[in-house]
Amino acid sequence: MGEELQYADIVQRLAPCGLDCERCVMYAEGRVKNLASGLSKALEGFENMAPRVADRFPVLREYDHFVETLELFGGASCLGCRNGGSTLPFCAARTCFKEQEVDFCAQCAEYPCERNSYPQNMVERWGPYNDRIREVGAEQFYRESLERPRYK
Numbered sequence: 001m002g003e004e005l006q007y008a009d010i011v012q013r014l015a016p017c018g019l020d021c022e023r024c025v026m027y028a029e030g031r032v033k034n035l036a037s038g039l040s041k042a043l044e045g046f047e048n049m050a051p052r053v054a055d056r057f058p059v060l061r062e063y064d065h066f067v068e069t070l071e072l073f074g075g076a077s078c079l080g081c082r083n084g085g086s087t088l089p090f091c092a093a094r095t096c097f098k099e100q101e102v103d104f105c106a107q108c109a110e111y112p113c114e115r116n117s118y119p120q121n122m123v124e125r126w127g128p129y130n131d132r133i134r135e136v137g138a139e140q141f142y143r144e145s146l147e148r149p150r151y152k
Contacts, residue, residue, distance in 0.1 A: 010142045015081045016097035016104055017122070018129030018141070023150040026078040028085070036073035043070075090117040093126075104138060106130035121152065 005013075013022040025032045050063035079085025081094035088094065092115035093105050100108045111130060118126055133141045 005139070005142070007139060010138050011103045012080075012082070014104070014138065014142060014145070015086075015093070016102075017081075017091065017093040017116075017126050018104060018106070018133060019122075019125065020142075020145050020150055021078075021080045024076075024078070025073050026076045028077050028079055030076060032073050033076040036070050036076075040067075040070045040074050090119065090122075092116045104130060104133050106133035125152070 013020065015021050021027045022030050023032065024030055027033065047063060047067065050060040054060040054063075077085075081091070081097075086094050092113075096108075096115055097103065097105070100110070102108045105111050105113075105126070111134075112127060116122075116126065129141070129145075132144070136144075
């Protein structure tokens with residue numbers, strides 16, 4: 001991704017908590033949805049071929065499961081926290097950023113706060129991600145985020 005993004009673009013790609021919406025499997029405008037939709041289109045009709053070659057490629061015996069996964073990813077519909085899409089009950093950041101008039105938790109005078117009740121895997125990311133946003137800014141944080149896996 002060689003394009004140089006403006007701050008406003010980065011705000012649309014990152015959730016207020018610092019997670020990368022653009023690479024989320026449920027994000028309606030995300031890479032995964034676009035790639036899954038493209039792959040589904042490219043594979044149209046392959047469901048007829050898969051059984052014929054499954055003896056040479058045994059994994060194709062489960063091709064219908066792969067198709068279901070592509071359909072799930074291709075049907076992603078979350079609009080993102082910023083647009084009222086996420087309904088995760090443990091995440092206060094999805095609405096709090098508007099109340100506090102900030103783009104990211106890191107920009108809030110009350111950060112870090114106790115409003116979120118994140119599961120452990122998100123706790124381990126929320127603090128460090130927002131600490132890093134404070135340290136280097138959202139633009140640099142976003143560039144760095146592209147170098148690490150979206151999911152841990």
